[in-house]
Amino acid sequence: MSTRYAGIAWTDTGYRVEVLDGAGRRVVEPSDWGAAQVAELIAWLEELGREQPLAAVFESTNGLLDGPMTAAGLEVYRADPWLLPPRPRFGSVPARLLAQTARSSPGELARVTAEGGTLTGRADEYFEGVRRSEPVREALTAAGRCFEHGRRDTPRIALTFDDGPDPVHTRRILEILDRYGVRATFFCVGHHVAALPDEVRRIASAGHELGNHSWSHPFLPDLTPDQLREQIDRTAETVARVTGEAPLWFRPPYGALTPQVLAALDGHPSTLALWDVDSRDWARPGPERIAETVLKAAAPGSVVLMHEGAGDRGQTVRALPSIIEGLLERGLEPVTVGELPGLSTGRD
Template sequence: MRYAGIAWTDAGYRVEVLDGAGRRVVEPSSWGAAQVSELIAWLVELAQEHPLAAVLDSTNGLLDGPMTAAGLAVCRADPWLLPPRPRFGSVPAHRLAEQALRTPGELARVTAEGGTLTGRAEEYFEGVRRSEPIQAALTAAGRCFEHGRRDTPQVALTFDDGPDPVYTRRILETLDRYGVRATFFCVGHHVAALPDEVRRIVAAGHEVGNHSWSHPFLPDLTPDQLREQIDRTGEAVARVTGEAPTWFRPPYGALTPEVLATLEGHPTTMTMWDVDSRDWSRPGPERIAATVLESAGPGSVVLLHEGAGDRGQTVRALPTIIEGLLERGLEPVTVGELSAAPSDRTESSRQPAPAERP
């Protein structure tokens, strides 16, 4: 077995491939954040020559989806197996490959069904459970938004993990066809690599939110690392659009009291959801649409995806979702619009849109 350690940096990815004896198979290589398709094609070619597994750490949640979709074996090396990470970036690529060689049985084999957190679901749900009282207090204080008023005939469609060079445009075309607006929670890695796609989102009248830089499992980060992820993404969006996002969505919705303590001191407002389309599991466009329409109601925030994987099923499900919502009298709007008080919406309908979200 060969192991391809893949580290993320501010500019893209660094890859080192070792064979079973710890020897380099090829020279270490660097790939830009916009070269994911090329990177995966290269790894697939290597895997055809000899069995190969890609090795990531838990701060890299952007590659497992497209890699498993391409048929690659993907493993995750967890923090207790690795040395401390830098403030920004993952464990070095060679260290990831070496760890796989030393303790292959201790790495988690990531599956398409389990996603990035395969094998850590119990830990994830325990963290969410312990966070419930704190999250409720943040919601009451206006620092966390999960859904809007239940007497408001509006729904927020939200798209995570982009922008994407293919699927963002297709989703924008569909939204434009129906004349509805949405919120795109973008990752900094993709914003820096694909600024023109972010400009397309904003030019079409949609809203941009912050979804971290590398889509990490937040409980594995130190407070400084977490703030760096959010701040760098906000700065990247501001460079492109002129305004930093005020909404932050935690990857996977992964929370612990420690994560919430860090977020409580951050100026962004945490944004969750109450309708999960589960489109990331690729159950088929009909199932995605049915899941949303069976659960969505007035004030709902719907979780969908546009990046970090094959999102063709989401694109095909979107017209059915929008038509179903409209038939029920539910208007798709941005998170900012949904979160506004009724009086604010009435006032904004008589005046030009404010320069900043409320």
């Protein structure tokens, strides 16, 4: 039985899906799904996959679907830029083209795994880019335009959550933070901000801080300078429309930086916000392991990376009380990134 190919393109409002069979014939009419309808999209793809083998295909500027899709057991592939024509300034290549590329060149696609995520098969390229960018990063850090952590002489620590907001996990995280009376920073993707503005307002009204995490969670080295700035600026504008204030911090998806990416960001008003403690919750190792990883590495001034969206973050939610209690027992006060000593908010 031949495989069907579901090309999934991202747009400013959600996703466009086209499904072709092995002969290139359309299986169903093209469909559009809002950014808040990922669960429904996955259920629809699962149903199609019961009839006949199905491969879901997206490209490297869509970093929001691999987590929930691989967790659901779907067969997921990435079509890399060298297989595709240039994409538009905002949005991915068309869904039909993604499906056609998968059908005509299935052996050229990267099979995405839960462990490797969107960048499965490109880890060497990622680490090489980070290595080459280190001199520029050091200069930006010295100038106060980039940070991994705050000062080490004050017992404060920043808990940060990426990829939201999420219709389920954001509220659960907010409830836990409120229970302990601590604040955090939420690095949101524009795709989700536009789809779930009430959740963003809920974060802000609870006194937490918002950061910019791009629009579609792309692998930044695959973007042109204009595409990169468009991702950041649209997200900032959307957050500002919802809350009245644009984020100060920009966190690059995956922490993926190259000299070219940093050159494209030169002169941009956002400060690069990285981290020094990776909870590795994205690997879903279990809540106990997540808490252990954070508490073992945390130190005064640390910035802790966790996730609230773009996947099943139930383990993060269950780990959070142990993390907060462990930090408080050690005398480390969880605060927002902007409240870490040594980091200027630019609004003083």
